Amino acid sequence: MNKRLALVIRFCVLTLFVASIAACSPAVTQAPEVTEAPVVTEAILPTDIVSAEAPIDVTLWFHGGSVGESDTLRAQVEDFNASQTKYRMTINEIPGGAAAGSGYNDAVNAAAVAGTLPDLLDFDGPFLFNYAWGGYLTPLDDLIPAELKADIFPSVLDSLKYDGKIYGIGQYDSGLALCGNKAILEEAGVRIPTSVEDAWTFAEFNEVLEKVKGVGGTEYSIDLKMNYGAGEWYSYGFTPVIWGNGGDLIDRSTYQTADGFINGEKTVAAVTWFKSLFDNGYATSTPPDDNEFVNGKAALGWCGHWMTTTYYDALKENFVLIPMPNFGERQATGNGTWVWGITKDSKNPEGAMAFIEFIMKPEEVLRTVTQNGAVPATFSATEQSDLFKKGGRLSIFGEQLARVDIATPRPITPGYPVITSAFYTALDNIIKGADIQTELDAAADKIDKDLQDNSFYPQK
Amino acid sequence: MKKQGYSQDNFFGWLMSSPALLLLTIFVIIPLVMGLGWSFTNKRLISPLPTEYIGLKNYDSILAIKLIPIDPILDENGKPQIDEKGNIQYFRVRDVIRANPKYQDFRLYTEFNAFGNHFGIIAKDPDFYRALINTTLYVLMIVPAIGIISLLLALLVNQRIWGVSIFRVLYFIPSITSISVTSVVWMFLYNPDQGLINQLLQKISFGAFGFSPWLQSADTALLAIILYTIWQASGLFMVIFLGGLQDIPEDTYEAAKIDGANPFQTLLYVVIPQLRNTIIYVVITSSILGFRLFTQVDVMTKGGPEGSTLTLMMHTVNEGFRNQKIGYASAISIVFFIFILILTFTQRKIFKSENVLE
Structure with missing residues (x-):
């Protein structure tokens, strides 16, 4: 009995020992396998016929999360495969959004190390600089046909350049504004701005928040989509408040330090105001789900373009898009969105580009933006769009993006992943009650440490 | 003759264990050696910058x-x-x-x-110490809690009552459901304003407790994760205890009954001593489970608020994978490894000395 017991103990100790080693080895999330390419039956068929006919396989990774977006893309892939015989595109949808630490970016990083990246992948705009710096994207300058290049808005194209070269192409740019429930806003007697020129001033916006609270059965004034959780939404959605007050996350003239910027006076003031939205009961930091605005619990919604279709379907003629207000010094909103890039090791960059060309046709761009409410990035699509032309339901988005003094890109540096994670972690802690200055100081230290660790991200 | 038989046994022994040994070498030993090597460098995940040997600098940054x-x-x-x-x-x-x-x-x-x-x-790395303390606290709390609760559950479902297997299945379901899925469900339960848990607390206490921020506050977030883990893992250990209980011969119970032992005495002097091996197994496996805490934290809090639920595993993944500092993360792994090694030997000592006393 005693012997057996000793054996069991030895076994258990060994198990713990082995498990601890396993727990210690650098945890590398396994990259999702690329959907296996159908085997080309070259061996049984006469090779001369097959090599002329068999389509070349091209693989694509896409971030999951939005059912509508992925349905549209799947349909576009099918249509692309049907439209020609030279290439066959396989799509692989990977869960998770943009933030460092969410599934998609982890998968891309893992695949880059393992050398299993697809030919074509999408990524959120500011991550382009990190990917390009890391050296796993291929410059597109020589691949893009001249007409396509001329069709894309120059401001969009500029935002996708690193070190002077184009690394990404997108069908659309993002739109961020306020969504309003017209009936409630009118009941509360507030002025509804109709163009970027007559946006609410800061004082007016604060007044509106107070006035609409509780009107028409609402529980609070504005739905900030806090259910997305600490992640890229905090950085994309809420840094405009900081820019609008004259602050920033990093010193944009040099990109060498965040100290005095992310924790500077103006940023602290902006974050303090933002925190007060929760303390004053204008917003909740713990919405149970995605439907607070649709359910009429809030009169306003902090509104990314991807929500506009859902909101419009729910509210119909009561849906109104309101430009971002002035946040102290100026009006501000974000830009930049998910774009396509071709990987360095791709064996079929031409095939990948053929797909990009296909989805950049005006009808395909419109197909995507009609579904997701984003702003078309090409002249040809904008001309044909009902939503975005002057007076269209979403024209505010386009007006904001056209003004460089309003639409501001997130920091343009390969260090962006650490900047965003430092910021959204700090903001999350602040919302949950931590000291504002201490948290933003810690974020500044984290960013500066990362800059030093990477020799300030030198360009080659 | 005898010697030859022995070496044949030896040969078959190696043959039988070779698949396991091969896998252990590939997935445990080689990564460990690579990790040890990388821990002396500033290796990055993806970067055009060259990897340099930096000596013990990583260890200094972790521990200073x-x-x-x-x-x-x-x-x-x-x-x-x-x-x-x-x-x-x-x-x-x-x-x-x-x-x-x-x-x-x-x-x-x-x-x-x-x-x-x-x-x-x-x-130099406050997050490391936060993670170390959180992980230790977590293990210290879940190991006894899971042990006691799963034993009680096992005693409950070990009764010969009609329909008891339904309860066995019900208690076991959380353990076989994906942690990511149940974590999301628990996030809804923990919602401060509308979550079931706060609503229930408010109802049964007539409004005396009604608002706990659970995952939203640095004071309660770790506790919330612990409660979730107890719910999630107890079913598994219940099944292990159940196996142990059913191994106890019926006549020992009868003997206890004849000696006039009440149910509590039976539990204390008959059941628990007979379950010794099972208990040791449960303690060791649940501490392993505890030190590997990652998934539920990643889904529910991402280590926040204010680092109150950051764990060593999570800190390692954050540094290595998300901040792309593989060299540094390897060094954390090695420190973690040594930490667990010490704990394991301590545990071994404790069980061994008890053994001697017996």
Whole structure:
């Protein structure tokens, strides 16, 4: 009995020992396998016929999360495969959004190390600089046909350049504004701005928040989509408040330090105001789900373009898009969105580009933006769009993006992943009650440490 | 003759264990050796910058910690400044660190008052110490809790009552459902305003408790994760205990009954001693489970608020994978490995000495 017991103990100790080693080895999330390419039956068929006919396989990774977006893309892939015989595109949808630490970016990083990246992948705009710096994207300058290049808005194209070269192409740019429930806003007697020129001033916006609270059965004034959780939404959605007050996350003239910027006076003031939205009961930091605005619990919604279709379907003629207000010094909103890039090791960059060309046709761009409410990035699509032309339901988005003094890109540096994670972690802690200055100081230290660790991200 | 048989046994022994040994080598031993090598470099995940040998710098960055006194801010009379609440005003620790080149690279971990003075604890990687303390606390709390609760559950479902297998299945379901899925469900349960748990607490206490922020506050987030894990893991250990219970021969119960033992005495003097091996197994496996805590934290809190649920596994993944510092993360793994090694030997010692006493 005693012997057996000793054996069991030895076994258990060994198990713990082995498990601890396993727990210690650098945890590398396994990259999702690329959907296996159908085997080309070259061996049984006469090779001369097959090599002329068999389509070349091209693989694509896409971030999951939005059912509508992925349905549209799947349909576009099918249509692309049907439209020609030279290439066959396989799509692989990977869960998770943009933030460092969410599934998609982890998968891309893992695949880059393992050398299993697809030919074509999408990524959120500011991550382009990190990917390009890391050296796993291929410059597109020589691949893009001249007409396509001329069709894309120059401001969009500029935002996708690193070190002077184009690394990404997108069908659309993002739109961020306020969504309003017209009936409630009118009941509360507030002025509804109709163009970027007559946006609410800061004082007016604060007044509106107070006035609409509780009107028409609402529980609070504005739905900030806090259910997305600490992640890229905090950085994309809420840094405009900081820019609008004259602050920033990093010193944009040099990109060498965040100290005095992310924790500077103006940023602290902006974050303090933002925190007060929760303390004053204008917003909740713990919405149970995605439907607070649709359910009429809030009169306003902090509104990314991807929500506009859902909101419009729910509210119909009561849906109104309101430009971002002035946040102290100026009006501000974000830009930049998910774009396509071709990987360095791709064996079929031409095939990948053929797909990009296909989805950049005006009808395909419109197909995507009609579904997701984003702003078309090409002249040809904008001309044909009902939503975005002057007076269209979403024209505010386009007006904001056209003004460089309003639409501001997130920091343009390969260090962006650490900047965003430092910021959204700090903001999350602040919302949950931590000291504002201490948290933003810690974020500044984290960013500066990362800059030093990477020799300030030198360009080659 | 005998010798030959022995070596044949030996050969078959190696043959039978070779698949396991091969897998262990590929997935455990080689990564461990690579990790040890990388821990002396500044290797990055993806970067055009070259990897350099940096000696023990990673280990210094992980472990360096200092206690420093913080001076009060003096007014023009040389007396400490007092704020309107009557508290003495101290310099900010961050300013003290930045003013002194000796403290370069250090960051604030925590500050406190003791013996009438103000102190700051500063570390080069405060998150490591946060993670270490959280993980240890977590293991110390879940191991006994899971042990006791799963034993009680096992005793409950070991009764010969009609329909008891339904309960066995019900208690086991959380353990076989994906942690990511149940974590999301528990996030809804923990919602401060509309979550079932707060609503229930409010109803049954007639409004005395009604608002706990659960995952939203640094004070309660770790507790919320612990409660979830107990719910999630108890079913698995219940099944293990159930196996142990059913191994106890019926006649020992009968003997106890004849000797006039009441149910509590039976439990204490018959059941628990017979379950010794099972208990040891449960303690060791649940501590392994505890040290590997990652998934539920990643889904529910991402280590927040204020690092209150950051775990060593999570810190390692964050540094290596998300901040792309593979060299540094490898060093954390090695430190973690040594930490667990010490604990394992301690556990072994404890069980061994008990064995001797028997």
